[in-house]
Amino acid sequence: MPDTLDAPVVRTWCRLALAAVGQAREEIDALNVYPVPDGDTGTNLYLTLESAAAALDPLFEPSDGVFPGLGEAMQAMARGALLGARGNSGVILAQLLRGMTEVLADGGGAGDSEALRRALRRAADAGYEAVARPVEGTLLTVAAAAAHAAQECSGGLVEVADAAYEASRRALAATPGQLDVLARAGVVDAGGRGLVAVLGALADAVADQQPLGPLALESGLRRREITSQVVHGCADGTDHAGPGGSPAFEVIYLLDAPDEALPALRARLAEVGDSLVVVGGDGLWNVHVHVDDAGAAVEAGIAAGRPYRIRITHFGDAARRTAAEPREHSGRAVISVVHGSGIARLCTEAGATVLHADPDRPPSSAELAGAVRRAEASEVVLLLNDPELRAVAGAAADQLRGEGIRVAVIPTRSPVQGLAALAVHEAGRRFDEDVVSMTSAAGATRYAELAVAEGESWTMAGVCQAGDVLGLIDGDVAVIGSDLGGTGEVVLDRMLAAGGELLTLVLGDGVPQQLADRLIAQVRRLRPEVDTVVYDGGQESAPLLIGLE
Incomplete structure (x- = not known):
């Protein structure tokens, strides 16, 4: 178990966070009633984290074998999130990551429990600083609770991460009591729910809860699910977008501008809109605001610097079209x-x-x-x-x-x-x-595949070693064998026991036809009425794919 937060742990955290938010995306979207009930908070958080992961992964593929330090990894993750931030919650999440980076990039290579405490505190502070009018009962409240719990925890890195995660869950459950719109709708805050998933992924990463594949990933994340009892959607069907009703547009853009131009930009955008969040630094900013006059929001950016990647969403459009006209499609x-x-x-x-x-x-x-x-x-x-x-x-x-x-x-x-x-x-x-x-x-098609284990790991069928042949049925490792033919026969025997009419065998790259011939002979012995077809798939991911209809 790692006792420091380093670049590989950050990469694991980013991957787990992306998977966790992806798994909860539809749930989070359904919770989304504040600041605008447009049902896309989960999707926006997912796209933000996807951009962060895309920026981080290339650092771990260097040609000279030198991998990044903690600061470089955090900077890549935070910058990727900033460039790809979507929606109010995505922009704030990018700022939380930037706040953590400000602390961890100065750590000299690895972060201990004290560095994580300070990073979470700085993240929460940065989030509040970025929002023009902070509101309690939101993602910000959850971040602050996590930071406070981390500071109060005297344990090591794992204990600090766990304390932050558990505090975020409690804070999320309390959000309906802090924000009337949530209480009326009977839901917890959507952005806060997403942050809980991200902090749960951090706790898993520092505890070395690294998945061994999609099944293990789902199982590992299940331990950190939220059990809040919520009603998905507005209880009374009204628009709970906040005082004064819902603005017509959401405007988001990246902005190249000097730091000194930001006060005037913030002041101008605060005059024309709400839900204003400006995050970033070092001349690159992500601007988010809800307005009735989208042109005025963009003009404010032009006055401050160079806005680009401009996205304008009309809240009133049920199809949520962007300002650009879509191309005609047919067929x-x-x-x-x-x-x-x-x-x-x-x-x-x-x-x-x-x-x-x-x-x-x-x-x-x-x-x-x-x-x-x-x-x-x-x-x-x-x-x-x-x-x-x-x-x-x-x-x-x-x-x-x-x-x-x-x-x-x-x-x-x-x-x-x-x-x-x-x-x-x-x-x-x-x-x-x-x-x-x-x-x-x-x-109606059961599926199976043969795979070769890359290393020692625990599976549903026991512990496998590098080079073992794994037989997976409907996604679960059901057989551990020593060769493709023998393992394939056991897998087929179990699949055919449940019946079937058409068997499909898809051979992987370089796998000889003799393997298919051996399995076809077994089918003819056990179930001669089953038709069998064989294809050369050429896939590198699995030596054999099996389908039974």
């Missing part, structure tokens, strides 16, 4: 995320547009959204073929729906489920009927 497209040339060819032949994914780096929400836009279709079905992409796809779909594109995400967990869905796809059907049919076909 229907199916986009399938795949690894391997053979699987890509099969999907293309079945009528899908393929998004090739790097097995070591899953696509971001921006990359998924870009693939959908390039299809230039008004209706799009997304086949993910990977359980880890659900949060990414959800965030991308929310953005695309705001552009007038109908998006249905079918959470296929394996390429064999994606192939089953494509087999029943009919572009001539009504969109909803097509989606239901494809979802049903995917859900």
